[in-house]
Amino acid sequence: MTAAPSTSDPAARTPARGGAPRRGYRHGPGRLLGRAALYLALAVLLVPVLFPVYYVFAGALMEPRELASFPPRLVPDGLHPDNLLAALEAVPLLRMYGNSLVMAGVITVSQLVTSALAAYAFVFLRFRGSAVVFALFLSTLMVPGEATFIPNYLTLSGWGLADTYAGLVLPFLAYAFGTFLLRQSFRQFPRELYDAARMDGMGHLRFLWTVLVPLSRPALTAVGVYVFITSWNMYFWPLIITRSTSMQTLQIGLNSLKTGEAANPGLLLAGAALSVLPTLALVILGQRFIVRGLTAGAVR
Amino acid sequence: MSSPTILHGGGSGVPSGTAAPAPAASTPAPRGRRRERGREAALAWAFLAPSVAVFALFLLYPLGRTLYLSLHGNDIIGRPDRFVGLSHFAEMATPEFGGVLLTTLLFTLGVVVPGVVGALAVVLLLEGVVRGQRLLRGAFALPFAFSVASASVIFSVFYSPGNSVLNGILYQLGLDQVPWLTSQEMALWSVCVTTVWMNLGYGVLVLAAGIGSIPKEINEAARIDGATGPRLARDVTVPMLGPQLFFLVVISTINALQSFGQIHILTNGGPVGSTTTLVYSIYQYAFAYGTSDFGRASAQALVLLLVVLVCTAVQFGVLERKVHYA
Numbered sequence: 127m128t129a130a131p132s133t134s135d136p137a138a139r140t141p142a143r144g145g146a147p148r149r150g151y152r153h154g155p156g157r158l159l160g161r162a163a164l165y166l167a168l169a170v171l172l173v174p175v176l177f178p179v180y181y182v183f184a185g186a187l188m189e190p191r192e193l194a195s196f197p198p199r200l201v202p203d204g205l206h207p208d209n210l211l212a213a214l215e216a217v218p219l220l221r222m223y224g225n226s227l228v229m230a231g232v233i234t235v236s237q238l239v240t241s242a243l244a245a246y247a248f249v250f251l252r253f254r255g256s257a258v259v260f261a262l263f264l265s266t267l268m269v270p271g272e273a274t275f276i277p278n279y280l281t282l283s284g285w286g287l288a289d290t291y292a293g294l295v296l297p298f299l300a301y302a303f304g305t306f307l308l309r310q311s312f313r314q315f316p317r318e319l320y321d322a323a324r325m326d327g328m329g330h331l332r333f334l335w336t337v338l339v340p341l342s343r344p345a346l347t348a349v350g351v352y353v354f355i356t357s358w359n360m361y362f363w364p365l366i367i368t369r370s371t372s373m374q375t376l377q378i379g380l381n382s383l384k385t386g387e388a389a390n391p392g393l394l395l396a397g398a399a400l401s402v403l404p405t406l407a408l409v410i411l412g413q414r415f416i417v418r419g420l421t422a423g424a425v426r
Numbered sequence: 427m428s429s430p431t432i433l434h435g436g437g438s439g440v441p442s443g444t445a446a447p448a449p450a451a452s453t454p455a456p457r458g459r460r461r462e463r464g465r466e467a468a469l470a471w472a473f474l475a476p477s478v479a480v481f482a483l484f485l486l487y488p489l490g491r492t493l494y495l496s497l498h499g500n501d502i503i504g505r506p507d508r509f510v511g512l513s514h515f516a517e518m519a520t521p522e523f524g525g526v527l528l529t530t531l532l533f534t535l536g537v538v539v540p541g542v543v544g545a546l547a548v549v550l551l552l553e554g555v556v557r558g559q560r561l562l563r564g565a566f567a568l569p570f571a572f573s574v575a576s577a578s579v580i581f582s583v584f585y586s587p588g589n590s591v592l593n594g595i596l597y598q599l600g601l602d603q604v605p606w607l608t609s610q611e612m613a614l615w616s617v618c619v620t621t622v623w624m625n626l627g628y629g630v631l632v633l634a635a636g637i638g639s640i641p642k643e644i645n646e647a648a649r650i651d652g653a654t655g656p657r658l659a660r661d662v663t664v665p666m667l668g669p670q671l672f673f674l675v676v677i678s679t680i681n682a683l684q685s686f687g688q689i690h691i692l693t694n695g696g697p698v699g700s701t702t703t704l705v706y707s708i709y710q711y712a713f714a715y716g717t718s719d720f721g722r723a724s725a726q727a728l729v730l731l732l733v734v735l736v737c738t739a740v741q742f743g744v745l746e747r748k749v750h751y752a
Contacts, residue, residue, distance in 0.1 A: 160655060178569070196597075240480070251467070253467035253471065256470070273489065273731040275712075276495065281483075296484065300480035302481075365690070365713075384691060402573070405572070405573070408571070409567065409571040410568075410571075416631070
């Protein structure tokens with residue numbers, strides 16, 4: 127029988143791509159050469175992509191004198207915490223870590239709440255002009271932040287909120303991208319379930335909180351991960367709205383490391399390594415959700 | 427919530443832009459129904475209120491104020507003190523601002539073209555990989571975790587004139603040293619390289635998702651007809667990726683136009699203004715060196731807004747058309 131060997135065929139692990147026959151025909155040196163070229167090309171592309179990822183950690187763990195040597199060392203001869211400790215000393219990185227965490231956390235939670243409420247209104251509640259309001263929501267996405275930063279800076283400084291947490295987060299407490307994504311997800315919710323819940327006299331808020339939110343967890347996670355990473359990585363706004371080192375976020379702290387100490391590469395790499403750990407973990411562990419959040423506009 | 431895309435396509439067709447039909451509530455009496463509707467609308471606005479408040483305060487009002495500021499001159503601490511009409515815009519007709527626009531254009535091209543071509547090359551090559559495809563894709567996506575600041579700081583170490591890593595590698599290969607950030611000719615491209623590195627992962631994820639959404643039957647049919655490897659990529663995969671490629675070009679363009687952190691950290695717009703893009707110029711007028719020239723900066727911000735709006739409008743226009751026959 128021809129069906130039997132397919133289980134032992136490694137290519138059968140990707141059945142959708144038509145595993146078995148692929149290996150069957152067109153063997154020979156030409157095909158092998160093609161494979162080799164393919165992997166070579168991938169390696170040529172992968173090395174420059176991964177080298178900075180590797181080097182930021184390798185360099186952070188090198189001894190200062192290793193970093194100063196020329197031509198430079200690519201592998202540390204041991205794990206030295208000197209740079210990490212020096213970076214923590216040069217700039218209050220831990221405090222900045224906390225600031226970034228507070229800022230990104232507040233923005234993420236707030237955007238999840240405001241987006242879920244707005245998406246609920248667009249999907250489940252009837253009101254005049256719903257379509258127009260939704261179009262207006264979407265149009266806010268077209269405005270680049272840089273076009274609003276000057277007035278926002280003036281407004282918030284005028285309120286005495288420059289150099290405060292409130293000043294850092296206020297302009298970002300709502301963003302239409304989350305509403306857009308959650309609306310897509312809420313629309314797939316079975317209408318019968320909604321009707322049944324309403325018939326039972328369940329209020330809108332309770333339905334949203336106890337039924338819809340738990341069932342929409344993948345979409346909420348996608349929005350949450352996306353918002354967290356983008357706000358954790360924000361640069362322009364925190365740069366202009368904060369002044370004191372104790373209010374600066376980690377990203378601004380990285381720049382301070384560069385301008386403060388006379389461009390000591392060890393400090394810079396250590397700071398960058400520390401700053402990238404949380405988002406690196408999110409990207410590695412939550413890639414499924416990131417793909418969903420990032421590509422929502424690209425794939426219908 | 428198993429497979430959203432399938433539910434999506436199979437469901438109600440989902441025309442973009444229109445609101446979902448509200449639940450057909452079979453309410454008894456017309457009067458009660460009317461009141462019910464009024465309450466529903468009030469609740470809807472209550473739910474929208476937080477978002478609307480943020481947009482009004484930090485998006486709509488600022489746009490108006492940017493326009494106002496752009497028409498006014500200001501004193502030394504940035505308070506508007508006189509109406510100047512369109513003179514801030516007229517002042518843009520200088521070689522200096524022309525240079526800023528040219529730099530912005532070159533930077534955008536230098537980021538978008540290699541970024542999109544690179545991402546396409548990666549996903550097409552990955553298609554030929556039988557085992558470990560997901561792992562490799564994940565590896566290519568890793569730079570996405572790096573913030574503008576961390577990526578720029580790492581590349582500043584690579585580029586640094588003294589004991590730089592890149593020049594060290596060139597030295598060992600017996601090649602000449604490159605003045606990565608210190609020469610007017612090189613600096614912009616060095617910033618582009620950093621940006622491409624940061625954004626490549628995003629492009630790979632977008633295009634990989636696009637490939638995943640190509641119906642399997644199409645690939646099967648092409649394979650049965652004998653199309654493999656490069657031919658399959660050229661005749662089937664790339665054309666089918668049209669919408670995603672277009673999306674990626676537009677999004678990358680918008681992102682490039684808004685790039686700021688890498689320029690601020692790597693070059694501060696220099697040397698001799700050779701990396702001063704539109705956004706960086708806005709920043710310099712408004713916030714750098716204590717100039718607080720909010721009038722000029724706001725006029726430039728409106729130019730930026732206009733350029734980004736045109737890009738977005740093009741995207742929406744083309745995508746809407748594509749949706750209908752895709």
